Structures are given as structure tokens and as C-alpha cells.
Amino acid sequence: xxxxxxxxxxxxxxTPVIADPSGKLQPQAVxxxxxxxxxxxxxxxxxxxxxxxxxxxxxYEPRNQKIYEAISQLGFNLRPIDxxxxxxxLRQNGTLEEVGGAVFITELTARVQSAAHIEYHARIVAQxxxxxxLISFTSNVQTKAFDEAxxxxxxxxxxxGALFEISQTxxxxxxxxxxxxxxxxxxxxxxxxxxxxxxxxxxxxxxxLDKITSGWQRSDLIIIAARPAMGKTxxxxxxxxxxxxxxxxxxxxxxxxxxxxxxxxxxxSNVCEIEGEKxxxxxxxxxxxxxxxxxxxxxxSAPLYIDDTPSLSITELRTKARRLVREHxxxxxxxxxxxxxxxxxxxxxxxxxxxSTISRNLKALAKELNIPIIALSQLSxxxxxxxDKRPVLSDLRESGxxxxxxxxxxxxxxxxxxNKSGIDGNGKDIRGIAEFIIAKHRSGAVADxxxxxxxxxxxxxxxTPSFRVGETVFQSxxxxxxxxxxxxxxxxxFGNPSYDTMPDIMPDQNDNIPAF
Numbered sequence: 001x002x003x004x005x006x007x008x009x010x011x012x013x014x015t016p017v018i019a020d021p022s023g024k025l026q027p028q029a030v031x032x033x034x035x036x037x038x039x040x041x042x043x044x045x046x047x048x049x050x051x052x053x054x055x056x057x058x059x060y061e062p063r064n065q066k067i068y069e070a071i072s073q074l075g076f077n078l079r080p081i082d083x084x085x086x087x088x089x090l091r092q093n094g095t096l097e098e099v100g101g102a103v104f105i106t107e108l109t110a111r112v113q114s115a116a117h118i119e120y121h122a123r124i125v126a127q128x129x130x131x132x133x134l135i136s137f138t139s140n141v142q143t144k145a146f147d148e149a150x151x152x153x154x155x156x157x158x159x160x161g162a163l164f165e166i167s168q169t170x171x172x173x174x175x176x177x178x179x180x181x182x183x184x185x186x187x188x189x190x191x192x193x194x195x196x197x198x199x200x201x202x203x204x205x206x207x208x209l210d211k212i213t214s215g216w217q218r219s220d221l222i223i224i225a226a227r228p229a230m231g232k233t234x235x236x237x238x239x240x241x242x243x244x245x246x247x248x249x250x251x252x253x254x255x256x257x258x259x260x261x262x263x264x265x266x267x268x269s270n271v272c273e274i275e276g277e278k279x280x281x282x283x284x285x286x287x288x289x290x291x292x293x294x295x296x297x298x299x300x301s302a303p304l305y306i307d308d309t310p311s312l313s314i315t316e317l318r319t320k321a322r323r324l325v326r327e328h329x330x331x332x333x334x335x336x337x338x339x340x341x342x343x344x345x346x347x348x349x350x351x352x353x354x355x356s357t358i359s360r361n362l363k364a365l366a367k368e369l370n371i372p373i374i375a376l377s378q379l380s381x382x383x384x385x386x387x388d389k390r391p392v393l394s395d396l397r398e399s400g401x402x403x404x405x406x407x408x409x410x411x412x413x414x415x416x417x418x419n420k421s422g423i424d425g426n427g428k429d430i431r432g433i434a435e436f437i438i439a440k441h442r443s444g445a446v447a448d449x450x451x452x453x454x455x456x457x458x459x460x461x462x463x464t465p466s467f468r469v470g471e472t473v474f475q476s477x478x479x480x481x482x483x484x485x486x487x488x489x490x491x492x493x494f495g496n497p498s499y500d501t502m503p504d505i506m507p508d509q510n511d512n513i514p515a516f
Contacts, residue, residue: 027131028060032121037067038108041083043115047075050122058129063099066090067108083109133166160315161343202249202332202372205242207462208449209436213408216332216372217443221363223338223402225377225391226412227384231434232376233258234458235412236334237267240304243332245271250303250330254317256340260308270459271295305330314343314361325369335362337376338402356401363405377402379411389418393439409440414453434460 036054040046056069070089074081083105090096090105099105141159144150188200201215216222226232236253243249255263269276272295274288284292305324309316317335324330335341343357359375366373379395391411396402403409413435423430434453438446452461 026060026135027128029124029128030061030064032124033059033061033064034108035112036118036121036125037064037071038110038112039115039118039121040068040071040081041086041105041109042112043118044080044082046115046118047071047081049115049119051075053119053122053126058126060128060132063104066093066095066099067105069093070095130166137162137166157313160313164315164318202243203247204239205246205462206239206436206449206451206460207464208451212438212445212447212449213441214444216374217407218370218372219367220372220407220442221359221366221405222372222374222408222410223359223377223396223406224374224410224412225379225396227379227391229417230412230414231453231458231460232412233263233266233336234270234453235436235460236336236374236376237263237270237458238460240334241267241271241299244302244304245298248303249332250305250328251332251334252305252307252321252324252328252330253334253336254312254320255306255308255336256310256312257336258308260306263306263308266458267299268292268296269457271299273454273457273459275456276458303328303330310340312341314341314358317341318361318365321365321369325371331371333371333373335373335375337378338362339378359402359405363407389413389415390435391437391439403440406440407442408438411435411437411439413437433463 036050040050051072054068056065056072059065059068067086067090070086070093071081073093074085074089079085083102087096087102087105090099096102137159140162141155144155145152191200199210199215201213201217203210203215204213224232224235240251240253244251253263258266265279266276268274269279272292274284274292278284278288305328307320321330321333324333338358339355341358343354343361362373362375377396379391382395383389383391390413393403393409396409414433415430415435416433419430432452432454434451436449436451438449440446450463452463453459454461
């Protein structure tokens with residue numbers, strides 16, 4: 001026993017404070033660190049107050065890091081936290097002598113009277129730690145920027161990832177008492193009741209889909225998946241046209257696969273109902289030029305914003321999305337497609353882990369901005385080897401976390417792609433029919449929605465055409481392509497927008513603009 005007392009009294013000196021390269025002292029508050037540790041050993045419930053604020057790395061003094069690590073181990077195992085249990089845990093860890101022995105642990109508890117201010121002190125310690133991380137981050141970036149051997153684009157991506165990782169530590173939100181939440185829920189119910197469309201979310205223009213979802217809901221992450229050539233991009237372009245032009249909803253499209261010109265060419269083909277090959281070659285007949293001249297008017301001044309940055313990182317997306325919402329009041333974001341994104345700057349053991357991180361952060365971004373985010377996704381080849389080609393949730397490519405994080409998971413399936421006869425086993429004509437399968441719906445029903453797919457225009461439409469009078473949408477009795485001449489008659493009608501400057505295709509200000 002006497003030998004132990006002698007060892008405990010060998011109190012080490014404080015670790016000298018190290019200056020950063022600029023000659024300034026690192027941000028630190030050693031006295032507050034010791035006050036927090038002492039308070040944790042005085043009050044049995046104190047650890048629950050600070051455990052989401054602090055980690056061992058939050059402490060500047062190395063021995064304080066070891067003491068808090070021992071306290072965290074006790075808290076994790078639901079064991080009492082006091083100076084005796086902490087001393088014993090440090091002994092088991094083999095670090096008791098390094099921190100100054102039992103004498104120093106006793107001194108920590110003697111320096112504080114209660115844990116009344118522990119949260120305030122812990123927040124200061126956390127802020128000092130964050131400041132040190134930022135200093136280390138900027139110093140590292142500066143050092144690498146001076147090294148001409150480093151590629152500046154790679155360095156920028158790495159810096160974005162590291163800064164994003166640091167910012168994640170600041171995204172903790174306090175709990176909210178239920179009363180104001182109830183008030184907000186009632187307000188949304190009243191808004192939905194007063195809405196003539198009966199939708200609580202953003203209308204897509206696909207009426208059968210809107211009936212099931214009540215429109216895309218704010219803060220939702222929606223995944224739309226399909227095999228190649230099923231029409232993923234065609235669907236979101238058709239939907240973006242409906243929402244931006246018909247309903248004046250500001251939409252942002254992040255196209256990682258196609259350039260902005262390619263995307264707009266497909267949108268023009270969709271809107272003007274002119275084959276894509278003719279749009280690319282410019283070989284249009286006089287009638288098609290008139291059709292282009294007339295119908296493209298509706299696209300001018302539409303609140304559509306396109307970003308075609310290739311290999312977009314989740315950090316870049318977050319930055320751009322915040323700016324779009326702040327500056328252009330964007331109400332929905334479309335991503336084409338998820339597997340082309342990356343989380344550069346972070347380290348992952350596999351591509352599956354990276355995709356999981358991306359999907360998790362897309363959901364967090366949707367909640368942060370309070371807008372729906374729709375991300376397209378590829379499906380695995382499993383569907384090709386099955387007799388039944390209809391996709392299922394397990395077909396989602398590269399990550400089961402996509403299914404877990406998403407509020408809604410949808411599939412696009414075109415039976416005629418696999419059945420060239422155009423007639424299914426029940427004798428049903430499936431030519432031009434696409435199935436929009438809602439396979440997961442966190443706040444509603446799952447269902448299948450039939451849509452028309454016009455292949456040569458890469459366009460999705462309602463099975464039953466519709467037209468609008470004022471704010472009311474009516475279903476037309478004309479239910480087939482043969483009943484509707486899309487060249488002369490439009491399912492929808494619009495007001496005449498104003499035009500300040502136009503390219504070569506100029507609308508007449510007095511024209512009554514026909515819709516498409």
C-alpha cells in the first residue's frame with residue numbers, strides 16, 4: 001500500500017502548450033476541461049448532459065483525454081461514475097500513472113462544488129476543440145496548396161470533404177416539446193383542406209400518382225430506380241416540365257450523366273413532340289419548325305435550373321442546394337443519378353459504404369432545406385436473370401442503405417421492353433404503357449400507377465389526358481392516342497408569359513400561346 005501512495009504522488013507536469021505555425025497559441029481551456037471532469041465525477045446524471053457534446057478528442061490536455069475516455073467507457077457500460085470507479089477504470093486501461101494517479105483524480109473533484117454549469121462549460125470546451133480542428137484543417141490545406149506536386153482539383157475535393165466532416169459535428173438539434181409541432185401539423189392540414197387540388201405536397205402533373213402521394217412531401221427523399229433504357233431521365237424531365245411550367249414550381253436538376261445542352265435538347269423534344277434525332281440534326285420540316293416555334297415559348301422564363309457538374313460530390317451538392325433555395329426559392333431538387341455522385345475527401349472501405357453515406361446525407365439535406373429531393377438510381381442486373389422482370393427493393397444497386405434512408409422508393413418498368421409482341425399473357429395491349437411502381441412509402445400506401453410512355457419523344461404522360469380551366473384540372477374522356485391530335489390540341493392551357501429578350505425563336509406578344 002505504501003508503494004502505491006508513493007507512485008500516486010508522482011504528479012506529472014502539464015503538457016506544454018504548443019503554438020501553431022503562425023506563432024499563436026492553440027485555442028484551449030484546460031481549467032474548464034478539469035472543471036467538467038470533476039463535475040462528471042460528482043453528479044451521477046452529469047454524463048448524460050455532455051456525452052453528445054464531447055469526445056475524448058475534445059480535450060486539449062492529453063491526460064484529460066484519457067480521463068474522459070475512462071468516464072465514457074463507464075457511461076457506455078451503464079456503470080456509476082465517481083472518483084473511485086474512474087480511478088479503477090484508468091487502472092484497467094493502464095493509464096492511471098500517466099494522468100497523475102488517484103491523487104490527481106481526487107483533486108479534480110475538489111475543484112468544483114456541483115455540476116450546475118457543466119453544460120455551459122462543456123460547450124466552451126467543444127468550441128475550443130472545433131477551433132483547433134479548423135486551424136489544423138486550414139494549415140493542412142495551406143501546406144498542400146504550396147506543394148506544386150498536388151493537383152488543385154483533387155485538393156479542392158479533399159478539402160470540401162474534410163470541411164464537411166467537421167461541419168457534421170455541429171448538426172445536433174435540440175428536442176422540441178410537442179405543442180408547437182401539433183400547431184404546425186394542424187396548419188398544414190388546414191392548408192391542404194383549403195387547397196382545391198386536395199394535395200398537401202408538390203403536384204407532379206401525374207394525377208394518379210398525386211392521388212397516392214398527395215404530391216411530393218417536403219423533407220422527403222424519393223428514390224426512382226430502373227434498369228437502363230426504362231426512361232428514368234425521360235420521367236424526371238416530363239415531371240420537371242409539369243411542375244415548372246404548369247405549376248410554376250422552381251426546380252433544380254443536377255445532371256451528372258448528360259450536359260446541360262443534351263438535357264435541354266431532350267426537354268425540347270419532350271415539350272415540342274419532335275423526335276430527338278431531328279432535334280440533334282436540325283432536319284425539321286416546315287411544319288415541325290412551326291411546332292417548335294410555337295410550343296417552345298412555354299419553356300422561356302420557366303423556373304428550371306440545371307447544373308451539369310460531372311462526378312458531383314455530396315459537399316458540392318449541399319453548398320449549391322443551399323444557394324439555390326436561398327437565391328431562387330427552389331422547392332425541389334432532382335439528381336440524375338445517385339451512383340455517379342461521390343463523397344470525395346472521406347475514406348471508405350467499399351463503394352457500398354460511400355453510396356450509403358451519400359444517401360444518408362441526401363436525406364439529411366432534404367430535412368435541412370425542407371424540400372423533397374428526388375434521386376435516380378440504377379438497378380442491379382438481377383432483374384435480367386429472372387423470368388419476372390418487375391423490379392423489387394432488393395434490386396437496388398450498391399447499397400441497401402438507399403432503401404433504408406428513402407421515404408419513398410419507386411421503380412419504372414416498361415413490360416413492352418421485354419415483350420416485343422406488345423401483348424401480355426392476359427391478352428392486354430401493353431404498347432406505350434409504363435408502370436410506375438411505388439414499392440416503399442413511409443407515410444402512405446404502396447401501389448402501381450400506369451402511365452403513357454411516348455418512346456420517340458422520350459415523354460411520360462397521364463394515361464387519361466387532362467385539361468385545366470383556371471385552377472381546376474379536369475380528366476378528359478379522350479383516353480387514347482388516336483382520340484387526341486397532339487399537333488393541334490393541347491391537354492393543358494396556359495396564360496401568356498412576358499418576354500423581354502428572346503433568341504431567334506420569338507413569340508408574338510399578342511399570340512394566344514397553345515400548350516403542349
